[in-house]
Amino acid sequence: MTAPQWEWRLEVADGTRHGGAPGPVFTSQYDAEQWLGEHWRELAADGIAAAVLLNDGTRAAPPVDIPAV
Known part of the structure; x- marks a missing residue:
């Protein structure tokens, strides 16, 4: 059995997927949410408008x- 994979789909203002490198993959929802909480300012500076947890x-x-920052 493999561990579940949690990741963020990063979107720009028009709702399309951000064209940059994919974000990290996590083994728990908690870790994914913690990462977003720590990095949202950097993401905003890169033009990210929303993140969808997968x-x-x-x-x-x-x-x-x-x-926006």
């Missing part, structure tokens, strides 16, 4: 808005 490729929660 669990094994399936949307696990509503998008999280990333406020």
Whole structure:
């Protein structure tokens, strides 16, 4: 059995996927959410407007808005 994979799909203001490098993959939802909490300012500076949490490729929660800095 493999551990679940949690990751963020990063989106720009028009709702399309950000064209940059993919973000890290996590083995727990807690770790994924903690990472977003620690890095949202950097993401906003890179033009990210929202992040969608995926669990094994399936949307696990509503998008999280990333406020502009």
